[in-house]
Amino acid sequence: xxxxxxxxxxxxxxxxxxxxxxxxxxxxxxxxxxxxxxxxxxxxxxxxxxxxxxxxxxxxxxxxxxxxxxxxxxxxxxxxxxxxxxxxxxxxxxxxxxxxxxxxxxxxxxxxxxxxxxxxxxxxxxxxxxxxxxxxxxxxxxxxxxxxxxxxxxxxxxxxxxxxxxxxxxxxxxxxxxxxxxxxxxxxxxxxxxxxxxxxxxxxxxxxxxxxxxxxxxxxxxxxxxxxxxxxxxxxxxxxxxxxxxxxxxxxxxxxxxxxxxxxxxxxxxxxxxxxxxxxxxxxxxxxxxxxxxxxxxxxxxxxxxxxxxxxxxxxxxxxxxxxxxxxxxxxxxxxxxxxxxxxxxxxxxxxxxxxxxxxxxxxxxxxxxxxxxxxxxxxxxxxxxxxxxxxxxxxxx
Amino acid sequence: xxxxxxxxxxxxxxxxxxxxxxxxxxxxxxxxxxxxxxxxxxxxxxxxxxxxxxxxxxxxxxxxxxxxxxxxxxxxxxxxxxxxxxxxxxxxxxxxxxxxxxxxxxxxxxxx
Numbered sequence: 222x223x224x225x226x227x228x229x230x231x232x233x234x235x236x237x238x239x240x241x242x243x244x245x246x247x248x249x250x251x252x253x254x255x256x257x258x259x260x261x262x263x264x265x266x267x268x269x270x271x272x273x274x275x276x277x278x279x280x281x282x283x284x285x286x287x288x289x290x291x292x293x294x295x296x297x298x299x300x301x302x303x304x305x306x307x308x309x310x311x312x313x314x315x316x317x318x319x320x321x322x323x324x325x326x327x328x329x330x331x332x333x334x335x336x337x338x339x340x341x342x343x344x345x346x347x348x349x350x351x352x353x354x355x356x357x358x359x360x361x362x363x364x365x366x367x368x369x370x371x372x373x374x375x376x377x378x379x380x381x382x383x384x385x386x387x388x389x390x391x392x393x394x395x396x397x398x399x400x401x402x403x404x405x406x407x408x409x410x411x412x413x414x415x416x417x418x419x420x421x422x423x424x425x426x427x428x429x430x431x432x433x434x435x436x437x438x439x440x441x442x443x444x445x446x447x448x449x450x451x452x453x454x455x456x457x458x459x460x461x462x463x464x465x466x467x468x469x470x471x472x473x474x475x476x477x478x479x480x481x482x483x484x485x486x487x488x489x490x491x492x493x494x495x496x497x498x499x500x501x502x503x504x505x506x507x508x509x510x511x512x513x514x515x516x517x518x519x520x521x522x523x524x525x526x527x528x529x530x531x532x533x534x535x536x537x538x539x540x541x542x543x544x545x546x547x548x549x550x551x552x553x554x555x556x557x558x559x560x561x562x563x564x565x566x567x568x569x570x571x572x573x574x575x576x577x578x579x580x581x582x583x584x585x586x587x588x589x590x591x592x593x594x595x596x597x598x599x600x601x602x603x604x605x606x607x608x609x610x611x612x613x614x615x616x617x618x619x
Numbered sequence: 620x621x622x623x624x625x626x627x628x629x630x631x632x633x634x635x636x637x638x639x640x641x642x643x644x645x646x647x648x649x650x651x652x653x654x655x656x657x658x659x660x661x662x663x664x665x666x667x668x669x670x671x672x673x674x675x676x677x678x679x680x681x682x683x684x685x686x687x688x689x690x691x692x693x694x695x696x697x698x699x700x701x702x703x704x705x706x707x708x709x710x711x712x713x714x715x716x717x718x719x720x721x722x723x724x725x726x727x728x729x730x731x
Contacts, residue, residue, distance in 0.1 A: 222644055227637070259707075260671050264654035264687045268669035325620060328628065432621040440620070515707045516669060518729055522647035529640045536633025540626055 229273040237281020248282045249508025268516045277534045279509040283489040284538040287323040292549045306477040314425045320546040326485025329444045334490045345501045357617030380604040385611025399576040407588025408605045414562045416596045427550035443479035446472045447486025455494035462487045500524045654692045662716045675702045693722040
């Protein structure tokens, strides 16, 4: 069995490389494809192997998705906040350093969260029944805090409400398939690329420094804050990495560098700990976990096997991420950034039509327009997460 | 932290993980098999399979159904169940051979 599991891990890593490096191709999409093909796959492979492949893909994705976010300025919801500090370092010739910081956050956050799993199993089971009736109000508190800390509160509130209304309409369209793709790609992907085209970005020669000068205390604090925030995002539906990052930045003093460690830790820890939420609460917090929950009964034995597989994947992908980033750092200066950005916008539009039809394309255009509001008005992009938060808040409060 | 330290941690985590997986698999029950592997099992063998419910026929206290569209497996439950086509199920039971055709006599069914 061990060879089959290692084979499934390799397949998952290959899929994760595709989803992680290709802007707009999310793990939810591949998970949905695996589920829709399960009638053909389940007779051929034990369900555990499909689950291991999905989990390996998802963990790989969380390690690699900052590479396009930093080098191409094409993020997803989870990496949206890494664009600004990441892009800043890229423009200073430190793109490799930016990705390396997120990889350190992912690896150390993952190890810490797995070490804490035995405690978290009890904590989640104990506190969730008390928190459940309060979830909607806690989320309102988080949103209010985020809006009030922004210098342009009115615009921040307007962006949150407009994104939320768009989310409410689009997520309730019965004829639209894969609604998250055009919504998130428009709000966070296309809009960022359009801005970078407008700003006529020139990318300097990238430095590849093997030694990273960062204070150990700062690193430990950032990993701790990222792990805690990742735990919260796995517990609360609708709370994404962006909101988690805002919470984490209130816990510790954050610099550009430690912020990237926090972002790396949050998205990986969020995925790892959503397996705990599945085991303890039988609740799936993202598309990949929904696929896992449909394929297999997550008993303790299976969860232990999956966590060990996650560790194996994390080790392999850390080395892979450093190699791939070095490659990106060498190539990026040789590519015409304008054509690259235009190419990615066209790719996202084509994928939008393929995955969600012409209606999805219209949603993509609207979301892209709305996504421009944050950089044009100089407000934080995370207010656009109202697209998911407002529907979730209304679900819990009404 | 330099690259070599990061790579050392990665190797430790990966190799340690593989060794841990080897030992854990000796104790943990991960014996759910694919429907295709059912063909290799003998009459009376106890198996656990996952699948998607296809055709369902309920007659009195017997419910028979197939799981999956290709490499189908017939399953029988001695109970009156209302199963919907397309749902995912986990089945545990004994293999029985009827006229050269393998079927699963279900002891436990869990709907996902």
